[in-house]
Amino acid sequence: MALSQERSACLGLWVLLLLGAGMEEVVEGCSCHPAHPQQLFCSAEIVIRAKISGEKIVSPSNSSSPYMKMIQYEIKMIKMFKGFNKAKDIQYVYTPVFSSLCGVKLDSNNKAGYLLSGSMWSDGRISIGQCDLVESWDNLSVSQKKNLNYRYQMGCECRINTCYTVPCASTGENECLWTDWLLDNSLNGEQARQYACIRRSDTTCGWYRGGPPPEKDFLDLADP
Secondary structure (H helix, E strand, O other): OOHHHHHHHHHHHHHHHHHHHOOOOOOOOOOOOOOOHHHHHHHOOEEEEEEEEEEEEEOOOOOOOHHHOEEEEEEEEEEEEEOOOOOOOOOEEEEEOOHHHOOOOOOOOOOOEEEEEEEEOOOOOEEOOOOOOOEEHHHOOHHHHHHOOOHHHHOOOOEEEEOOOOOEOOOOOOEEEEOHHHHHOOOOOHHHHHOEEEEOOOOOEEEEOOOOOOOOOOOOEOOO
16 A cells, blocks of 8 residues: 555544544554555655745534634645645645644744645545644755756655564565664664665666765675
8 A cells, every 4th residue: 555545544544433432532553554654655646845924723614623723824835845736725724633633733923844745635635644744944964955857756656665673685677675773773874864865777777875985885685
């Protein structure tokens, strides 16, 4: 199943369970599959850079459930990286009020800048959540900002495989091994911040870094 489908299925299942059971409190938290920033970029329908200028709570007119309430963030779009064929100008993005339903809290008081990715509802509204690529623009590395322009898109046909244990071997030529968790016990390590998995001229896939090589050797973990 595609990442976007998994994320939407997770959120949709929670809403259905809550409404169907008539629950009055949320008993579980949001859970997201580990994903490299490029995977989140490729699975998103919309990826933009924007500043948050305001927020308010909205709810569907046909529902009184507090779990259906959404935060409507008013934004000023600075740049669009993906979704040109779906939206021209985006003024609002929506996220669940509750973090347990994968809602995200953004800073609307200081006109903070963010990288936002998400999906488009059938009515044209843009939904974002914890399992999307939502990050303060200032927290992104220089390489990540450059990769948003074209390198991530170049590798959307490649597969990124997360390594949790050794040995961790590639299963095909269209795959890049993501080893941040093994080396740094983090999903925001060297490969996530500096690299993109792109298709080479010989049609195989490999990590690309637009700068000097890293100090750590993470490209071959086939041997324990």
